[in-house]
Amino acid sequence: MSVYGVNKFCRTALHDRDVRAQIKSDPAAAMEKFPLTAEEKELLLAGDVAALWERGASGFLLSYLTRWDLLGLTVEVYSERMRGARDWRFPQGGVATSGR
Amino acid sequence: MSVYGVNKFCRTALHDRDVRAQIKSDPAAAMEKFPLTAEEKELLLAGDVAALWERGASGFLLSYLTRWDLLGLTVEVYSERMRGARDWRFPQGGVATSGR
Amino acid sequence: MARIVLGLGAPHSPNLPSVVANNPGFVEAGLYAELKNALEAARADALVIFSNDHFNTFFLNNFPMFAIGAAPATAGPNDGTPMPRYEIPVAEELASHIYSTGVSSGFDLALCQEFDVDHAFAVPVHFLCAHGKLPILPVFVNCFASPLPLASRAHALGRAIGSAIRAHEPDLRVAVMASGSFSLEIGGPAIPPGERSGVPDRAWVARVVELMRARRVDDLVTEATPSQMARAGNAGGELLNWIAMLGAIGDRAPAMLAARPHGHAFGVWRWE
């Protein structure tokens, strides 16, 4: 389901305390509950928020992860990585899907 | 929450097998889970589908109850009662709320 | 560029799969088979289905007027309809294109990136593409939660979706379908004695068929007032799905249009 799954993962981290705890303790297992591609799981585990953003995931939702330093993402780490995203000047709005 | 609560009660009877079983075994207790007014609870317990419809509840959703003869509503009983609803010729569409 | 190669219309009554399974000679079985043949002959790459949720996919906590399903796949039925359960591929890229184009044309669409479907979509899939190889594109039209969209608005949505399909770059062949009744009351006061549902306005069914046969879609839109649709029963708004489909395919006469005594009809629009 791609991109949507990443967004759902981040949103659930905010709304479901059990899922959040599992992301802390066993992130790979937590991801099994979401419709993520193998690549998305790898990028999430690596905390590569720029690459996820480039594929269409929401920066707003990704940055929830910093609220609990999930997946190693402190605000400092997050900011440095996200600022490294490529080709991001003035992105405009189609629907973010697997195809984006 | 009125009317909305009646619609939600009927919809949940279809979608949640546990709630459905409780409506069979202890309808008054099952109703406590829904935002129903005292009058709505009484009318539901009495199976007075015409009065509920007159207050704005959906006939389509109410008639789910006949699928399991809930609240004494066989198709025959339901049909006879609903056909007795008053002032129903060509109802037109505002939002069905407590105020309707 | 993509183009629309076929229009279809059919009912989605939840008892149809089991009735047809038990009575293969049932008239509805033959009519659905005719539509299936037309769809296969059209070699469609995707099937847009205008249909309506019955409070199963959505509820009144967030009930959309028009919603586009733009996910890789869907599944259904989600409402206990006695029939096989299907995993159904969705034409996600086309759906996203239609969604974006619709929004930029001033339609206030809801976006559904994860959803299942009830009998309104599962029954057509059962009869037309149970093989699971044809991606569908669900367009949800509110035909049940009062107030319904105006017929003129449903028609304009269909026109906008037709334009969006024709502006889609990939060279796809797209079939467009409507599903729903013209007159049907389910559980409301207009049901017949001893029954849960009935057809309160057969004259309206005949009139709808007459106008469609005569290509008088503008008159159909004008005559399909909120009060006329309400008079046709609490599922009478399902006509809006057909009106939207006719907006998408444009001004054409049906190659086949057969009304049935149950308040619905089967139709094929073909021009190639």
Added chain:
Amino acid sequence: MARIVLGLGAPHSPNLPSVVANNPGFVEAGLYAELKNALEAARADALVIFSNDHFNTFFLNNFPMFAIGAAPATAGPNDGTPMPRYEIPVAEELASHIYSTGVSSGFDLALCQEFDVDHAFAVPVHFLCAHGKLPILPVFVNCFASPLPLASRAHALGRAIGSAIRAHEPDLRVAVMASGSFSLEIGGPAIPPGERSGVPDRAWVARVVELMRARRVDDLVTEATPSQMARAGNAGGELLNWIAMLGAIGDRAPAMLAARPHGHAFGVWRWE
């Protein structure tokens, strides 16, 4: 007949309640107090709030473009914002009237008869009507799920809601509010080093304020293109709430409009 007696605009930053609690002399505290005074002076019977969910009330499985909250009450925040939790009465009857009128005017609104709200509504309630005696009427505008509604469409929605209010029979005094930023990036590539959010386009904030002060709403609608709003950050679309509010109150100059360095502003429109 009901009438609109006041327009307001303010941010809803989730840190504001705690910041103000700890620093009562904070500028934002004074500005919100000024709005509260204006609201009390206007003796409003209901407060329409144009604001936007942040994927808390809704998600992408069914994300509405525009939704009307028509329930007896709501509650919030539902997103863990550090602030008191409120039970908030909703002007259900007016909301239902606005919903029906909007649909019959060709707006494809989603209907929400049971919902809670996130900081986008809870923060304004905290500062303006925490006493719980003023019913609100939430109008959800999609400012986050791409693609956003066109500025012209948001403005037209506001106009339609303004007309609907003025056509509502009960003799109500209605205040109308917008909440949101003009330029704000949260978690996207335009954030500053070491931060989670920032203001990427201060020139645009100044331009928005200039156009509002000059009553040049049509120019604002024209200049608030999808690319300009994207340049203003991934929360830059929250300007749409203000554009809708201006549609509702009509062509008026603000009595007060104060831009803040955080990409947002406070405003009061008053004419009595």
